[in-house]
Amino acid sequence: MLSTFPQEKLDPRVKRTRSLLEQSFMDVVAQKGFQSVSVQDITDKAGVNRTTFYAHFPDKYALLDYSVRQGFRQELEKRTLNVCTFSMDNLRALIVTVCEFISNASSHCNPSSSQFESVMETQVKAQVQELIQNWIQKLGTDADPKIAATAASWAIYGLAQQWSHDRNKKRPSAEKFADQILPLIAGNLSLAQPV
Amino acid sequence: MLSTFPQEKLDPRVKRTRSLLEQSFMDVVAQKGFQSVSVQDITDKAGVNRTTFYAHFPDKYALLDYSVRQGFRQELEKRTLNVCTFSMDNLRALIVTVCEFISNASSHCNPSSSQFESVMETQVKAQVQELIQNWIQKLGTDADPKIAATAASWAIYGLAQQWSHDRNKKRPSAEKFADQILPLIAGNLSLAQPV
DNA sequence: ATACATCTGTTGCCTAAACAACAGATGTTG
DNA sequence: CAACATCTGTTGTTTAGGCAACAGATGTAT
Secondary structure: OOOOOOOOOOOHHHHHHHHHHHHHHHHHHHHHOOOOOOHHHHHHHHOOOHHHHHHHOOOHHHHHHHHHHHHHHHHHHHOOHHHOOOOHHHHHHHHHHHHHHHHHHHHHOOOOOHHHHHHHHHHHHHHHHHHHHHHHHHHOOOOOHHHHHHHHHHHHHHHHHHHHHOOOOOOOOHHHHHHHHHHHHHHHHHHOOOO | OOOOOOOOOOOHHHHHHHHHHHHHHHHHHHHHOOOOOOHHHHHHHHOOOHHHHHHHOOOHHHHHHHHHHHHHHHHHHHOOHHHOOOOHHHHHHHHHHHHHHHHHHHHHOOOOOHHHHHHHHHHHHHHHHHHHHHHHHHHOOOOOHHHHHHHHHHHHHHHHHHHHHOOOOOOOOHHHHHHHHHHHHHHHHHHOOOO
16 A cells, blocks of 8 residues: 555554544534634543643644644545546546535634634645645656646645635536646646756 | 432543444444454454453453443433433333334344343343332332332333334334333332232 | 633643453364 | 464553643633
């Protein structure tokens, strides 16, 4: 199994605790909003001691980071995009994944603070970039992987965000939208000049 | 809060582990049947170390006991039958609970070994008896609580089991059936002669 | 302003859970 | 039968998590 995100073998207790905190965090944030949630709220709902929280995360902002990162990672794993090589179909699937992830997050989270959106952007872009860079390197073309991956990840995120903010009745589905911008993004990948 | 089943304040880790084992046990038994399931199967699915299992239960038979006991207890708690006094409505609700619990268990568990049914009978009857005995004692009538509760719990379980085994198209709903046998059971309670 | 409550990080001590490794039982397959 | 695998309980050691208690920050209502 070669994965872009090789998850080290963690103590089952650690996996369990983090998973409990993450799930509880999602629930309680959806209910009270991010800012007004306390560490106590999170650990109470998770059934975990408050001290244990601080053994894993410095504060609730770090848990926000972690949750978004894990959430997006799981979406990639669902579609096995973490264990594949480049293809137009996979690139298309990646774009759809980003669109839907942003869309779900902003609808599900209440109210979507700028805190939240900033973390979303950072984490999602970082993972998209890492994935694409990995694709290009395995292709062995003469494009500069870092340049191309950066451009593509920013473009994808920007377009996906614009799409998700679009409240127009005629907004296309995520799939249609992905088809529409696919050539543009693919261009980013192949046209990047090596340094 | 006066409850028939006062649950001591347990270490959250203990509650969590037992709950994980119980849930995993239900899943894996429904899938492979009780006899062919190993302790390893249970702990693997639960994400718990095998050694930890033995810290809580001597063997899988003990977990079967525990799971059935807890399962039925939770059904009682859902309907707040663990924190109430006697009334015809509550007695009716108790009968319905037993009927549905047996019915669900035998349909959900695959295949329902005699092991399993025997444990069901023991655990459910014991709890029904305890509950009814408690009701009678609080009433302060001259009926002998132990005698009456024993008779009633056996009668309820026997009738509920017969009802659940009934494959007739005209079998009444649990509620209708409870109405039907309610006078008979109530008679058990009031007519028990003191020693 | 001040008293009261709640939240935040942090510490030291204790207990539950993970893990590896063991011997013995059971069980299948050639 | 013998070789092999799998399961069962058990032990000793290490690590994560629970808990009580702390000082300081923030907040809020009188």
